[in-house]
Amino acid sequence: MSLLTLISDQRYLQHDTGGEPHPEIPERLHTIHQALEASSYFSDLNRVHPRIAEREWLLAAHDESWLFRFEEEVLSGKTYIDHVDNQIGYESYTIAMLAAGAGLTAIDLLEDNDADNVFCLVRPPGHHAEAKTPFGFCFFNNCVVAARYWQRKYNKKRILIFDFDAHHGNGIQSAFEEEYDTFYISIHEHPSFSYPGTGYADDKGIGEGKGTILNLPLQPGGDDKQVMELLEKVVSPQLEEWRPDALVIAAGFDAHAADDMSGLQYSTEIYNNIGMTIQSWAQQYTEGKILSILEGGYELSVLGESVEAYVSGLLGKR
Amino acid sequence: MYISRHMTTDPLTVHPSMLLPEARALLNDYHFRHLPVVDEHGVLVGMLTDRDLRSAYPSSVLSDSESRLVYERVEKTEVSEIMSPDCVSLTPDSTLDDALFMFDRDQMGAMPVVEDGQVVGIFSIRDLTAAYKLSFGVGEKGAVLIGLEDDGSKTIMTRIVTFLEKEEIPFSRVLRIRSKTDGDGIYLRINTFKIAAVLALLEDNGFTVKRFT
Numbered sequence: 001m002s003l004l005t006l007i008s009d010q011r012y013l014q015h016d017t018g019g020e021p022h023p024e025i026p027e028r029l030h031t032i033h034q035a036l037e038a039s040s041y042f043s044d045l046n047r048v049h050p051r052i053a054e055r056e057w058l059l060a061a062h063d064e065s066w067l068f069r070f071e072e073e074v075l076s077g078k079t080y081i082d083h084v085d086n087q088i089g090y091e092s093y094t095i096a097m098l099a100a101g102a103g104l105t106a107i108d109l110l111e112d113n114d115a116d117n118v119f120c121l122v123r124p125p126g127h128h129a130e131a132k133t134p135f136g137f138c139f140f141n142n143c144v145v146a147a148r149y150w151q152r153k154y155n156k157k158r159i160l161i162f163d164f165d166a167h168h169g170n171g172i173q174s175a176f177e178e179e180y181d182t183f184y185i186s187i188h189e190h191p192s193f194s195y196p197g198t199g200y201a202d203d204k205g206i207g208e209g210k211g212t213i214l215n216l217p218l219q220p221g222g223d224d225k226q227v228m229e230l231l232e233k234v235v236s237p238q239l240e241e242w243r244p245d246a247l248v249i250a251a252g253f254d255a256h257a258a259d260d261m262s263g264l265q266y267s268t269e270i271y272n273n274i275g276m277t278i279q280s281w282a283q284q285y286t287e288g289k290i291l292s293i294l295e296g297g298y299e300l301s302v303l304g305e306s307v308e309a310y311v312s313g314l315l316g317k318r
Numbered sequence: 319m320y321i322s323r324h325m326t327t328d329p330l331t332v333h334p335s336m337l338l339p340e341a342r343a344l345l346n347d348y349h350f351r352h353l354p355v356v357d358e359h360g361v362l363v364g365m366l367t368d369r370d371l372r373s374a375y376p377s378s379v380l381s382d383s384e385s386r387l388v389y390e391r392v393e394k395t396e397v398s399e400i401m402s403p404d405c406v407s408l409t410p411d412s413t414l415d416d417a418l419f420m421f422d423r424d425q426m427g428a429m430p431v432v433e434d435g436q437v438v439g440i441f442s443i444r445d446l447t448a449a450y451k452l453s454f455g456v457g458e459k460g461a462v463l464i465g466l467e468d469d470g471s472k473t474i475m476t477r478i479v480t481f482l483e484k485e486e487i488p489f490s491r492v493l494r495i496r497s498k499t500d501g502d503g504i505y506l507r508i509n510t511f512k513i514a515a516v517l518a519l520l521e522d523n524g525f526t527v528k529r530f531t
Contacts, residue, residue: 021515083460083488085511135460136511167511170459195511197461220529260514 005046007102008121016089023298024137035304050102060148063132086134096139103146119292127169127250141171157181160244165252165295166262168199178209189262190217220263224270253297253306271306275313322410324449325439331356334398352428360436364401374400407432455507465528468502
């Protein structure tokens with residue numbers, strides 16, 4: 001079996017956000033691919049194309065009214081939906097379905113034992129998307145669609161999503177917060193200072209889901225040391241206690257010091273440590289299986305090396 | 319900003335002649351802490367709180383025989399004997415600010431809302447925090463707070479708002495705060511993911527951004 005499987009597709013470049021100054025641009029994937037191609041282990045990686053997510057699975061995370069509205073807005077030639085941040089082009093609906101489909105392709109590979117460690121390099125990202133609303137460059141919640149597929153098709157009930165993007169994944173929290181058999185852990189910049197203004201430490205889940213949301217906000221300036229401390233002292237013990245059946249990683253790289261989409265100050269190297277830590281969780285709880293899905297990360301000068309550092313960490317390499 | 323928009327309407331009320339065990343069961347069953355007490359005409363005559371009830375019931379340090387005596391007495395006690403008869407109340411057209419001042423002054427957890435002598439609602443500290451959360455947009459999805467230095471000029475508020483509108487930056491609140499401890503500042507709740515771009519644009523236009531790092 002290959003060390004790690006990358007799921008990506010040229011068609012992801014066709015989601016047109018109008019180019020700069022919009023930060024969520026196709027060049028993000030270019031720079032990531034370049035960095036991975038330059039790595040010593042690139043030839044050992046398996047590369048697979050995603051499928052388009054079937055409507056049934058999109059509806060497992062989204063309201064049908066949103067699917068109709070998204071498709072109509074795109075076809076009518078609109079340039080954004082609801083907010084100028086959410087730029088769209090003519091292909092965006094299809095490409096968003098292809099982004100949501102990557103997780104499904106990945107889960108089939110993981111469940112058929114054709115892969116242990118899969119990283120979906122997709123755009124548009126997903127963790128801000130709500131059941132009926134786009135938010136913050138996100139249209140379909142790729143992580144939530146994947147979680148539902150894993151639960152319903154393969155009976156992996158206890159899904160844990162760990163999100164290390166600089167921003168809180170409001171869409172994942174909304175989907176999970178009333179459930180006892182899903183868990184969402186997010187380390188992000190404090191919501192008073194950062195988009196999307198959600199993810200307060202006090203939000204811990206609702207009703208049956210009480211205790212299944214763990215928000216770990218960092219003050220602006222939060223750095224490697226604070227992240228590692230949280231991983232060791234808070235996140236790892238929480239996994240030990242909850243013991244997930246499956247791990248989905250919302251992998252965002254915009255907490256890097258050079259990325260001005262947040263005030264967090266991570267180094268490139270921290271992504272290697274995060275990858276290593278996640279790998280150790282997978283060994284303990286999920287028979288080594290990990291599904292990572294790309295979220296944010298916008299500073300092109302460091303995005304490639306950050307992703308490469310993370311992938312190295314997943315492979316157990318320093 | 320009026321209480322009528324934020325209160326709980328048609329609250330559960332009790333009659334002054336209700337016996338304490340029944341009142342206690344109501345508070346426990348509904349997880350309430352406050353019950354307005356009204357007479358047969360629906361007129362407010364007092365407030366009963368879980369604290370009043372706790373004080374009426376026997377203390378855990380009493381001996382069994384002493385406890386039993388207190389229990390026997392409590393079971394025959396009417397609400398009217400332990401309620402606070404001279405409680406303060408709001409009206410539906412009281413403002414959130416009125417309520418804030420009253421909570422601050424009297425340190426209670428909830429107040430009845432009275433109109434034409436009748437109890438029409440109850441307004442708690444929780445309702446107040448929820449109302450202010452809504453007013454200030456705390457936890458509103460897609461909104462972020464940013465701070466600007468206040469140069470003290472008479473036109474700075476106009477300049478900020480004009481700038482935001484001209485640049486088509488969605489915003490919902492502009493708050494000028496004068497504080498001896500924190501210093502003066504102007505706080506904006508803007509609705510965009512591209513915060514860094516907005517901050518840079520603000521600085522290019524002569525505003526000083528408060529950096530929290």
